[in-house]
Amino acid sequence: MILDKFKNKKKDKSITPSEGYKNYLKNIKIEKIKIFIMQIALLIFILGIWEILANKDIISTFLFSKPSAIYDLFMRYMENGQLWVHVKTSVYETVLGLIIGTVGGVIVAILLWAFPRLSKVLDPFLVVLNALPKTALAPIVIVWVGANVKGIVVTAILISIVVTILSAYNYFINVDEEKIKMLKSFKATKLQILFKLILPANIGNLINIIKINIGMAWVGVIVGEFLVSRNGIGYLIVYGSQVFKLDIVMMGVFVLAVCAWIMYEIVNIIEKLYKNYR
Incomplete structure (x- = not known):
């Protein structure tokens, strides 16, 4: 009986996460977005420097x-x-x-x-x-x-x-x-x-x-x-x-x-x- 009650609680969709947990998940998502933006920015920076150096004949095309x-x-x-x-x-x-x-x-x-x-x-x-x-x-x-x-x-x-x-x-x-x-x-x-x-x-x-x-x-x-x-x-x-x-x-x-x-x-x-x- 105790085990059945525990299973029912796990299946209960009405149980909502706390505000602290929601904020924790939100912070994780924000951090992932920040990292992705930084990765894109780094890629653009590398390509931009490469293009500039090539156009200025600093590196051989x-x-x-x-x-x-x-x-x-x-x-x-x-x-x-x-x-x-x-x-x-x-x-x-x-x-x-x-x-x-x-x-x-x-x-x-x-x-x-x-x-x-x-x-x-x-x-x-x-x-x-x-x-x-x-x-x-x-x-x-x-x-x-x-x-x-x-x-x-x-x-x-x-x-x-x-x-x-x-x-x-x-x-x-x-x-x-x-x-x-x-x-x-x-x-x-x-x-x-x-x-x-x-x-x-x-x-x-x-x-x-x-x-x-x-x-x-x-x-x-x-x-x-x-x-x-x-x-x-x-x-x-x-x-x-x-x-x-x-x-x-x-x-x-x-x-x-x-x-x-x-x-x-x-x-x-x-x-x-x-x-x-x-």
Whole structure:
């Protein structure tokens, strides 16, 4: 009965937060707005200084270009549709590499958690793989897999999967041991412990892994596109450097930054929705 009353109170929509709590939430929102305005102001300041220095010939427009020239080039690429082709190609490859690398890494981490002996056997190999400069292996991977989208995606997967395995496994084994013992005392199986405790306790950590893997996947895709692609942001950057058009290079870097930021923000929104739901 007491528990039922407590649940009913939680569901009671008539309970309103205090004025102090409302002010606290309001101050948080105001602080976020202030930070956002300062970020925009800093960006405008940097672009403005860059434009002024370029127009005054203090910095070389051949080497650094300038914001107005990059914007004009961006609009031309948007109008003729070329930019969308490159962006769609790179985003597709990155999302594919991100999903496979993250899901595959988590599955391997679960297996390592479920079979401690296997984790001890594979531990030195994973450490060595993590230490290897995987971007340097990209040419070999592409020769093995093929000079196409598959080769680029596999490169992205290789860069993210080892980090995912090590991070996720570390999170899994550091779950409160007392809670695990309590579940075992109720005769819970490993599968039940995994889905009732280990994974739910690490949702936030897994989301953080996804955030890290966004950057990792983009690195793999761009490196792969540097080597073999005829489309994509990486190809655009390499092409611009080959023909000494730094406007194209800088535009490619800018578009790459925006795409990575959008993906990161999407994950942030999912994280907020999860926290609110919980």
